[in-house]
Amino acid sequence: MVLSGSMRSESLKGHLDMLLLATLRTAPAHGYLVVQRLAEVSGGELALPEATIYPALHRLERAGFLRSSRELHRGRPRRTYALTPAGESALAGKREEWERFARTVARTLEASG
């Protein structure tokens, strides 16, 4: 997912939690699939060293927003992550926060011409 001309990873760090929770909202997935989904829905615009999502997934799990289990995927054992009810609530909060922020920035830019 490291692509030239895409969003820099520094820009994404602050929003990584929201992106991961949103990606897992559709269906449980293992790490590789999470990366694939992020790449697909963003049209390849999200640039992040793929290894960095795992510590984030672990942290979200410890926070109670995700839960994980070992499951077989195409005959291979994989740790699969799923959103918990607490994760749903957290995502809703982050989404609201993001939309407010985006509206504010848009208004500010429009006002400045």
Next chain:
Amino acid sequence: VSGGPIDDYLAELRRRVPWHARGRRRFLDELRDHLEEAADAAGASVAMTRNEAEQQAVRRMGPPSAAVTAFSAQAPSRAWVPPAVAVVVAGVLAGALVVTKASSSAHRGATRAAPTVTLAAWARTTIPISGGTRAMRARARRILDGIGRTNIVRVAFGRPRDGFRQFRAVPGPIWLSVTIGSDGLGLRRFLDTGPPLWGALVFEHSYEGTQPAGSPSIRGTTELVTDGRHTLPFESEPAGREAAVSSPTPAVVARVVRRAARASAFRLDSVRLVHAGAGDLAASVVLTVLSRRDFARRLEAFGQATQGLSDRLYGFATTFEDSCGDRVFVNGVGFEWANARWLCPNPFVLGPLTSRRECARLAREQPTCSAAA
């Protein structure tokens, strides 16, 4: 060990991520899974050599420093700090296996003689199959014929060991023991092979692969647990992958487990230690759950209290039994299993145990003694 770009990348991370860091093993395991899947996908979609596919997968991971920084920034503090002073070990393990039995239930005495089937597939020779039923032998033959050259050196069918009480309730010779020989490089691939090996579970509910005593080429043990639909392995790795990780001493293992059991109000029944060669140690612990009160919370507390130890061991498997000796919860490196009568919906795993309806169905299949506990 330099086996290719993926191995080199992971070796670099192993050097950089502190061996005692909590969650280290899980992090590295997940990265390996990710890299192998990415390399497989790249190799399948574009005309690429395996080496090129691995290089691409590693590039997409980002530099090792990014992974280490992300891990260090978000890893929790250690749950257990190894003692600074070396522990004097009385009775150092000299053999391949030592069992320390702290207590034993009276009902564990009756073990039926095991009807066995022995198979060998190391070389392409006719494999003698005996024991079991005619259908089992035919099925085993088809499976082995389909596997081709493997590093299975012995498969034995029979009754499960006394400790596997949950499986002993199933009629027939359901126990399958697999012994694997390996030069180290092919083992992981072998375990990931999928259908041919797992096919053996058509007539099995469990198998355990054990390390050949005295063999330095394989470390740890390999076990599977299945509920009939989901099968998860107790992971094993080729020798040399984590040479930098020092194992705790047997005395430290026993002490940490004893303390964790006491603090979580579980009765410690046994600590089985397996010397897996090259200073590596795996442990299998059996505990008895005497009370249902706060079971999930106490289970989690035990896991947290032993997390630091688990990260330093080659393998750490825990089995919780009720006072009747029926299995309540099993946790290995790569699998978890819970008795639906005790832990359902299960807060620790996904899958069928998250559905209340499924929980009720599964609970009915569990031994009745658990219901009365």
